[in-house]
Amino acid sequence: MFNVVIVRYGEIGTKSRQTRRWFENILMNNIREALVSEEVDFKKVEAKHGRVLVRTNRAKEAVEVLTRVFGIVSLSPAMEVDAELEKINKTSLKLFRKKKRELNLEKPKFRVTARRITKEFPLKSPEIQAKVGGEYILENEESEVNLHEYDIEVGVELMERKAYIFVDKIRAWGGGLPIGTQGRVVALLSGGIDSPVAAFLMMKRGVEVIPVHIYMGEKTLEKVRKIWNQLKKYHYGGKAELIVVKPQNREEMLKKIKELGKEKYTCVLCKFMMVKHADRIAKEFGAKGIVMGDSLGQVASQTLENMYIVSQASDLPIYRPLIGLDKEEIVNIAKKIGTFELSTLPEDEIPFIPKHPVIRGSWEEFRKIYRAIFGEDPEKREC
Numbered sequence: 001m002f003n004v005v006i007v008r009y010g011e012i013g014t015k016s017r018q019t020r021r022w023f024e025n026i027l028m029n030n031i032r033e034a035l036v037s038e039e040v041d042f043k044k045v046e047a048k049h050g051r052v053l054v055r056t057n058r059a060k061e062a063v064e065v066l067t068r069v070f071g072i073v074s075l076s077p078a079m080e081v082d083a084e085l086e087k088i089n090k091t092s093l094k095l096f097r098k099k100k101r102e103l104n105l106e107k108p109k110f111r112v113t114a115r116r117i118t119k120e121f122p123l124k125s126p127e128i129q130a131k132v133g134g135e136y137i138l139e140n141e142e143s144e145v146n147l148h149e150y151d152i153e154v155g156v157e158l159m160e161r162k163a164y165i166f167v168d169k170i171r172a173w174g175g176g177l178p179i180g181t182q183g184r185v186v187a188l189l190s191g192g193i194d195s196p197v198a199a200f201l202m203m204k205r206g207v208e209v210i211p212v213h214i215y216m217g218e219k220t221l222e223k224v225r226k227i228w229n230q231l232k233k234y235h236y237g238g239k240a241e242l243i244v245v246k247p248q249n250r251e252e253m254l255k256k257i258k259e260l261g262k263e264k265y266t267c268v269l270c271k272f273m274m275v276k277h278a279d280r281i282a283k284e285f286g287a288k289g290i291v292m293g294d295s296l297g298q299v300a301s302q303t304l305e306n307m308y309i310v311s312q313a314s315d316l317p318i319y320r321p322l323i324g325l326d327k328e329e330i331v332n333i334a335k336k337i338g339t340f341e342l343s344t345l346p347e348d349e350i351p352f353i354p355k356h357p358v359i360r361g362s363w364e365e366f367r368k369i370y371r372a373i374f375g376e377d378p379e380k381r382e383c
Contacts, residue, residue: 001098002059002077006157006164007031007052007066010073010175021047027071027178028052030237037236038065049117049159055080063170068234070204071178076155076166083121083163088128089136091165092154096137099152099167109146110137110154117159128156177206179237184208185319186282187291188274189242191216191224191347194293194322196231196339197330201321202291203231208238210285214274215246217348227342234337240285245277254352256373264358265369267301268309272366272378275313282316289317295330296323300357309366312378 012023024047031054035042042056056062059077066075079095081087092112100108112133114125123131133145133154157164187199187209199209211231213224221244228242253273257266278290292310294302301310311318322330334340370378 001094002079003055003057004078004080004164005054005056005059005062005066006076006078006166007054007072008074008076009050009052009071011177012071013050023071023178023181024052026180026237027069030069030071030178030180031066034065034069034236035062040065051117051157051159053164067170067172069178069236070173070176070206070234071181072172073175074172075170076164076168078155078157078164078166081163081165083158083161085123085131088156088163088165089132091163092132092156093137093140095165095167096141096143096152096154100141100143103151105151107142107144108151109144109149110152111145111147111150112137112154112156114156115158117157120161121158121163128158132156173204173234176204179203179206179208179235182206184210184238184240184285184287185289185291186210186212186278186285186287188278188293189213189224189227190293191220191227191343192293193334193340193343194295194298194330196227196293196343197333197337198291198293198319198321199231200234200333200337200339202319203234203238208240209235209291210240210243210281210287212243212245212278212281214277215244216350220347223342223345223347226345227339230338230342243281245281247273247277253373257369260369260372262369263354264356265361265366266352266354267357268306268361268366269369269373270352271301271310272313272370275310275318279314279316282314287316289319290314291319291321293322294320295325295327298327300359303359303361305360305362306358309361309363312363 012020015023028045031045040058040061042054044055046053054062063075063077066072079091081091112129114128116125155166182205185202185207189195189211203209211228282290294307367378
């Protein structure tokens with residue numbers, strides 16, 4: 001029945017004309033990539049007057065995919081017809097009846113909203129609403145007009161001598177910006193609940209994510225691969241695949257910190273080294289920062305003092321999008337995006353977590369520990 005999907009964006013529309021056009025082009029490329037990757041046939045994707053139109057006979061499948069493309073606020077499967085009142089009336093009634101059957105309502109309350117995006121059509125928007133709803137639908141179907149408490153809303157948008165008629169407006173994940181408009185970052189993926197959510201929130205702001213996992217064992221690695229495969233469902237426009245780093249000096253490092261009697265710094269040191277690896281990879285790929293899943297005060301390594309120490313491992317910005325969220329808020333996002341169940345799968349045990357980790361570490365003390373283990377200042381250490 002439907003032959004087009006109307007794609008609406010939000011924040012993109014606030015940009016200057018030149019910037020908006022650039023954002024639109026990236027969004028359209030991401031839409032095409034999403035549809036191709038999910039094997040949804042389409043004929044054309046084009047931008048017109050603040051809308052993106054996806055011409056497809058598989059509108060339902062297209063909408064399911066496109067709700068996960070960042071930059072999109074809402075979508076409507078629609079019928080495109082010539083902007084003639086008779087055709088608008090008949091198509092509106094047809095879609096009204098279809099929605100009435102879906103809702104199983106005998107006498108639904110409804111309203112018609114019309115918008116002339118371009119002004120070729122002779123009637124103004126209120127007149128279109130009165131003709132389509134107050135006259136044609138009301139005369140041909142048992143129903144009641146109610147502008148405020150309605151069961152069905154028939155939308156009519158007119159532009160360039162065409163009318164686009166729809167009865168559904170489906171919210172996308174939350175708008176954001178198209179991936180590819182804000183550069184790239186490296187995201188450390190541990191396999192826990194937090195780091196996938198942090199990566200997701202950066203994607204939502206238009207950032208391409210390069211996922212990096214510091215190897216802890218095969219069970220954890222398999223879990224992280226599953227998490228990344230889920231995150232890729234939102235990463236249209238990004239090309240990166242999971243990078244796995246296997247540290248060569250971990251056992252020696254852990255042995256030396258134990259000999260020094262400074263085991264309480266183990267978690268801070270390990271995270272410091274993770275950032276060192278991420279820093280190297282970020283510079284190889286031209287990434288503009290490192291993303292971590294830290295939430296302030298959630299665990300010992302995520303106090304302000306310890307995060308300060310860890311941040312010294314790179315001269316790149318370290319982004320922590322979860323910093324002000326509590327665990328419940330993070331879990332709720334993880335459940336919505338489909339990573340929570342994967343993050344709670346079994347993983348390899350980490351035998352070197354200290355019983356009493358340092359809570360408010362000292363940068364000066366950490367430097368001494370680092371020099372004792374590696375024989376140089378932490379700022380000069382290369383992985």
